[in-house]
Amino acid sequence: MNVQVRPQRDQWTGLLQRPELDNTKLEASVKKILQDVKEKGDEAIFHYTQQFDGIAINRLQASQQEINEAISTLPDDLKNAIQLAANNITAFHKKQLSVPEVIETMPGVLCWRKSIGIEKVGLYIPGGSAPLFSTILMLAIPAKLAGCKEIILCSPPGKDGKLHPAILYAAQLTGITKVFKTGGVQAIAAMAFGTASIPKTYKIFGPGNQYVTCAKQLVQQYGVAIDMPAGPSEVCVIADDSCVPAFVAADLLSQAEHGPDSQVLLVSPSEEVVKNVQQELKKQLAVLPRKELAEKALQNSKAIIAKDMQEAVELVNTYAAEHLILSCENDEAIAELIMNAGSIFLGNYSPESVGDYASGTNHTLPTNGYARMYSGVSVDSFVKKVTYQKLTKEGLHQIGKAVELMAEAEGLEAHKNAVTIRMK
Amino acid sequence: MNVQVRPQRDQWTGLLQRPELDNTKLEASVKKILQDVKEKGDEAIFHYTQQFDGIAINRLQASQQEINEAISTLPDDLKNAIQLAANNITAFHKKQLSVPEVIETMPGVLCWRKSIGIEKVGLYIPGGSAPLFSTILMLAIPAKLAGCKEIILCSPPGKDGKLHPAILYAAQLTGITKVFKTGGVQAIAAMAFGTASIPKTYKIFGPGNQYVTCAKQLVQQYGVAIDMPAGPSEVCVIADDSCVPAFVAADLLSQAEHGPDSQVLLVSPSEEVVKNVQQELKKQLAVLPRKELAEKALQNSKAIIAKDMQEAVELVNTYAAEHLILSCENDEAIAELIMNAGSIFLGNYSPESVGDYASGTNHTLPTNGYARMYSGVSVDSFVKKVTYQKLTKEGLHQIGKAVELMAEAEGLEAHKNAVTIRMK
Numbered sequence: 034m035n036v037q038v039r040p041q042r043d044q045w046t047g048l049l050q051r052p053e054l055d056n057t058k059l060e061a062s063v064k065k066i067l068q069d070v071k072e073k074g075d076e077a078i079f080h081y082t083q084q085f086d087g088i089a090i091n092r093l094q095a096s097q098q099e100i101n102e103a104i105s106t107l108p109d110d111l112k113n114a115i116q117l118a119a120n121n122i123t124a125f126h127k128k129q130l131s132v133p134e135v136i137e138t139m140p141g142v143l144c145w146r147k148s149i150g151i152e153k154v155g156l157y158i159p160g161g162s163a164p165l166f167s168t169i170l171m172l173a174i175p176a177k178l179a180g181c182k183e184i185i186l187c188s189p190p191g192k193d194g195k196l197h198p199a200i201l202y203a204a205q206l207t208g209i210t211k212v213f214k215t216g217g218v219q220a221i222a223a224m225a226f227g228t229a230s231i232p233k234t235y236k237i238f239g240p241g242n243q244y245v246t247c248a249k250q251l252v253q254q255y256g257v258a259i260d261m262p263a264g265p266s267e268v269c270v271i272a273d274d275s276c277v278p279a280f281v282a283a284d285l286l287s288q289a290e291h292g293p294d295s296q297v298l299l300v301s302p303s304e305e306v307v308k309n310v311q312q313e314l315k316k317q318l319a320v321l322p323r324k325e326l327a328e329k330a331l332q333n334s335k336a337i338i339a340k341d342m343q344e345a346v347e348l349v350n351t352y353a354a355e356h357l358i359l360s361c362e363n364d365e366a367i368a369e370l371i372m373n374a375g376s377i378f379l380g381n382y383s384p385e386s387v388g389d390y391a392s393g394t395n396h397t398l399p400t401n402g403y404a405r406m407y408s409g410v411s412v413d414s415f416v417k418k419v420t421y422q423k424l425t426k427e428g429l430h431q432i433g434k435a436v437e438l439m440a441e442a443e444g445l446e447a448h449k450n451a452v453t454i455r456m457k
Numbered sequence: 458m459n460v461q462v463r464p465q466r467d468q469w470t471g472l473l474q475r476p477e478l479d480n481t482k483l484e485a486s487v488k489k490i491l492q493d494v495k496e497k498g499d500e501a502i503f504h505y506t507q508q509f510d511g512i513a514i515n516r517l518q519a520s521q522q523e524i525n526e527a528i529s530t531l532p533d534d535l536k537n538a539i540q541l542a543a544n545n546i547t548a549f550h551k552k553q554l555s556v557p558e559v560i561e562t563m564p565g566v567l568c569w570r571k572s573i574g575i576e577k578v579g580l581y582i583p584g585g586s587a588p589l590f591s592t593i594l595m596l597a598i599p600a601k602l603a604g605c606k607e608i609i610l611c612s613p614p615g616k617d618g619k620l621h622p623a624i625l626y627a628a629q630l631t632g633i634t635k636v637f638k639t640g641g642v643q644a645i646a647a648m649a650f651g652t653a654s655i656p657k658t659y660k661i662f663g664p665g666n667q668y669v670t671c672a673k674q675l676v677q678q679y680g681v682a683i684d685m686p687a688g689p690s691e692v693c694v695i696a697d698d699s700c701v702p703a704f705v706a707a708d709l710l711s712q713a714e715h716g717p718d719s720q721v722l723l724v725s726p727s728e729e730v731v732k733n734v735q736q737e738l739k740k741q742l743a744v745l746p747r748k749e750l751a752e753k754a755l756q757n758s759k760a761i762i763a764k765d766m767q768e769a770v771e772l773v774n775t776y777a778a779e780h781l782i783l784s785c786e787n788d789e790a791i792a793e794l795i796m797n798a799g800s801i802f803l804g805n806y807s808p809e810s811v812g813d814y815a816s817g818t819n820h821t822l823p824t825n826g827y828a829r830m831y832s833g834v835s836v837d838s839f840v841k842k843v844t845y846q847k848l849t850k851e852g853l854h855q856i857g858k859a860v861e862l863m864a865e866a867e868g869l870e871a872h873k874n875a876v877t878i879r880m881k
Contacts, residue, residue, distance in 0.1 A: 110862055111862050111863070111866055113859070114858070114859035114860075114862040114863050115859075115863065117856065117859040118856075118859055118863065120562075121562035121563060121566065121568075121856070124560060124562045125560050125562055125568045128558060128560055129570070134552060136548060136549050136552055136817065138544075138545035138548045138549055138816060138817035139545060142545065142811075142816050142817065144545075144549050144816055144817045144818050146553070146818075146835070149796055149797075151829065151830045152796060152797075152829065163867045163868040163869060164866070164867060164868075165867060166863075166866070166867070167863055167867065199866055235829045235830040236830045253686075256825070256826060256827070258827075258830045258831065262677075279878055280875070280878060280879055283871070283874050283875040283878045283879075284875050286871040286874070286875070287869070287871040287872045287874070287875040289871070290869060290870070290871040290872070291869075317871075317874065321870060321871055321874075322870045323868075323869075323870060323871065327871060364847070365847075368845060371843070372573055372576060373573075373576070373841075374843055375843070375844075376843065376844040376845070376846070377843060377844070377845045377846075378845075378846055378847075379845065379846070379847035380847055380848070381879070382848045382849060382850050382852065382853045382879055383846055383847055383848045383853075384875035384876060384879065385872075385875065386860055386864060386869075386872040386873070386875045386876055387566075387846065387848060387853065387856060387860055387876065388844075388846055389860075389864075389872060390859065390860045390863045390864065390872075391856045391859050391860050391863065392562060392566055392568055392846045392848065392856065393560065393562035393566065393568045393846070394568050394570075394844040394845075394846055395844065399841075401680070402680060403680070403682075404841065404843075405575065405576065405659045405841070406575045406659040406660045406682045406841060407682065407841060408840075408841045408842040408843070409842070409844060411570070411842060413837065413842070416832075417797075417823075417828065417829070417830060417831060417832045418832040418833070418835060418837070419795070419798055419799070419800065419801060419828075419832070420799075420800040420801070420812075420818040420819065420833060421792060421800070421801045421802075421803060421818075422800070422801075422802055422803070422807055422811065422812055422816045422817070422818055423788070423789075423802075423803035423804055423807055424804070424806045424807045424811060424816065425806060426806050428806065429806045429807075429811065432541065432542075432545070432811060432815045432816065434538070435537070435538035435539075435541045435542055435814065435815050436538075436810055436811055436813075436814045436815050438534055438535050438538040439535070439538050439539065439542065439590075439591055439814045439815065440810060440813075440814065442535055442588070442590070442623055443587045443588060443589060443590070443591065444587040444588075444747075445587060445711070445714060445715075445747075445810075446714070446745060446746045446747060447707070447710040447711040447713070447714040447741075447745055447747065447751065448711045448714070448809075448810040448813060448814075449810070450707050450710070450711070450741065450745075451704070451707040451708050451710070451711040451808035451809065451810045452808060452810055452811065454703055454704060454707045454741075455704055455707075455805070455806055455808065
């Protein structure tokens with residue numbers, strides 16, 4: 034880690050800067066795939082699955098038999114772990130459902146708001162070495178609670194043409210409507226435009242590589258919404274003398290193992306703490322299977338020694354981390370001072386990985402400084418909140434004059450007249 | 458209006474299609490202005506204000522004296538009308554504030570969520586013939602309730618270098634922090650990048666012409682969020698025999714007067730109703746000041762005669778209108794069947810214009826079919842919802858095993874280790 038001792042405030046922006054994400058170089062190739070899928074549908078999907086995943090398939094949807102067979106191979110203890118996580122995620126997200134409440138803003142003027150599930154949503158789960166079945170829980174559980182009618186999942190097949198059993202188990206457990214074996218840009222295109230096999234959806238969720246991220250950005254031009262802009266995963270730890278350096282090091286490494294572009298930041302008012310954490314990092318890194326990935330991420334990462342805890346908080350608010358761990362004595366008081374973060378982990382027994390999997394909170398969170406203005410995924414992400422108003426004749430008389438005056442002042446005579454004609 | 462009698466279902470998509478919005482032709486000129494403001498700051502703002510608004514200014518912020526003087530010229534009855542609207546909007550939006558609730562998903566595993574106002578937000582109000590002070594209420598009131606610390610407003614000055622007194626009154630009333638006299642692309646650029654005079658903001662709200670819309674789309678690439686994608690305003694009315702044709706006509710005209718690209722749609726199971734509404738349209742149009750604008754919009758608009766009320770509802774759900782008026786007998790039952798709409802107006806005494814100004818609901822709503830997956834502006838638009846978790850040592854033991862198993866199955870050993878090291 035690159036250690037910075039009490040940097041001047043005018044250096045902060047530079048120090049806390051993330052790497053620029055430039056997708057423009059990919060754009061041409063991503064656009065070509067989007068266009069191909071838009072025009073040729075399934076045929077283009079088969080073609081790109083052959084090209085990129087190296088597997089010839091002629092049926093995209095995973096059959097129920099295929100799902101059942103795969104699930105039967107999954108160890109029971111993993112099934113139980115997934116079930117436990119699903120229970121906690123459900124318990125936490127269920128409380129995000131809102132009940133419409135009618136508000137009488139003036140006598141006879143009734144207004145209310147109702148959450149309605151987005152009818153069709155598409156979830157994307159990347160393939161590769163790690164089968165991210167946990168992300169299925171994080172997306173499908175709130176989608177189901179929100180009342181989305183069609184919840185489809187796309188994920189790239191392995192060389193054997195199959196999906197990982199844990200992906201299929203999580204999909205079945207959470208009530209996903211249909212599972213499709215396709216990944217990359219072609220999957221995003223399919224969920225945006227629809228093909229003979231894959232239904233068009235209104236909003237697309239889920240992580241992915243640079244190509245998938247670029248495709249999600251581009252399909253917004255065709256009237257499809259996406260969960261949020263994406264960047265590499267991040268953790269920031271504020272640690273004081275009350276921390277356990279071995280725990281802090283383990284948390285930093287759990288972020289670093291994601292890959293060389295992972296963002297890892299340690300902020301502490303204590304030079305001693307930073308020194309001890311670094312020693313622990315060395316020790317733990319040595320025995321890590323994904324050692325090389327983590328090592329590269331750590332080389333690009335920073336430890337900042339702040340003047341005091343107040344400055345540490347200011348630094349962290351400037352950075353706006355996806356995950357923020359407060360390994361400090363007054364964790365609850367400090368949490369109250371945080372303005373910008375995706376999810377906050379308080380105390381010595383709340384590692385990021387509990388939130389990644391099973392505490393109940395969502396792990397799809399704003400990266401790249403977007404925590405300044407974006408929320409993580411929640412039930413809110415899967416609904417639209419529709420407003421309603423019903424006025425009685427008397428209610429209209431209560432506010433009619435004000436509407437007439439305002440409409441007239443804005444030069445909108447027909448707006449005024451829609452009230453006047455009813456007041457006569 | 459173009460009348461369609463019981464169109465076949467396979468014609469619906471074509472019939473309900475909005476005009477394509479193609480901003481690509483503007484992009485080059487918009488990008489140039491964005492770049493100029495990014496590089497030259499205030500100097501570029503002065504230059505473009507001279508060029509586009511035809512006025513040389515050397516100070517962007519409206520002074521308190523200027524604001525006070527303008528407000529003193531505003532008639533009391535208009536002030537009172539704005540105050541009444543502000544009260545209702547406050548009453549409705551106040552109920553959108555949420556109180557954090559701690560959820561113990563398992564013993565010792567505490568999770569909660571808190572809404573935190575976005576620190577800096579920028580509001581844009583277009584200039585031109587109509588001073589849209591009502592939009593200030595719709596944006597600044599929820600921003601203030603959300604707890605945003607800096608709420609700035611940009612609006613183009615008139616030829617006299619001033620803003621309309623009603624704009625300044627609404628800004629003062631709602632507690633806007635600073636008002637800047639600049640409009641168009643240069644205003645969006647200023648709020649996205651910041652200049653010496655105008656602070657950089659994290660999220661930009663408000664309506665505008667094609668150039669402003671394009672600028673809002675483009676600044677998202679620089680890490681700024683926007684309220685929602687924009688298109689021309691729309692109203693759809695479902696009317697049955699219980700409607701008053703003169704009221705329906707007045708509602709259609711109040712949308713049509715916005716301009717020739719306004720979207721106006723009438724859906725009814727009754728040919729009689731459509732005939733009567735058309736006669737009323739002719740009558741009311743004749744005396745309208747903005748007759749020409751409204752006439753053009755009506756020429757592009759449709760009246761669809763549906764087989765029955767059920768088909769009318771399906772049509773309307775397919776269209777996903779910004780504003781939906783239910784001028785029908787069973788308005789409340791029909792409202793329950795609507796899946797896609799921005800805001801719904803029930804019964805004969807709830808014209809769209811009450812929602813535009815004073816009922817209490819927000820008038821910044823999803824157009825162009827975005828009501829399928831976007832909500833209108835609310836307090837939610839001005840906060841991020843941050844999640845928190847705090848586990849006791851015992852809490853970690855409750856879920857530790859599940860986290861270890863899941864992390865291992867995803868191939869993320871360091872994630873597992875962050876738990877293991879704490880359980881030892």
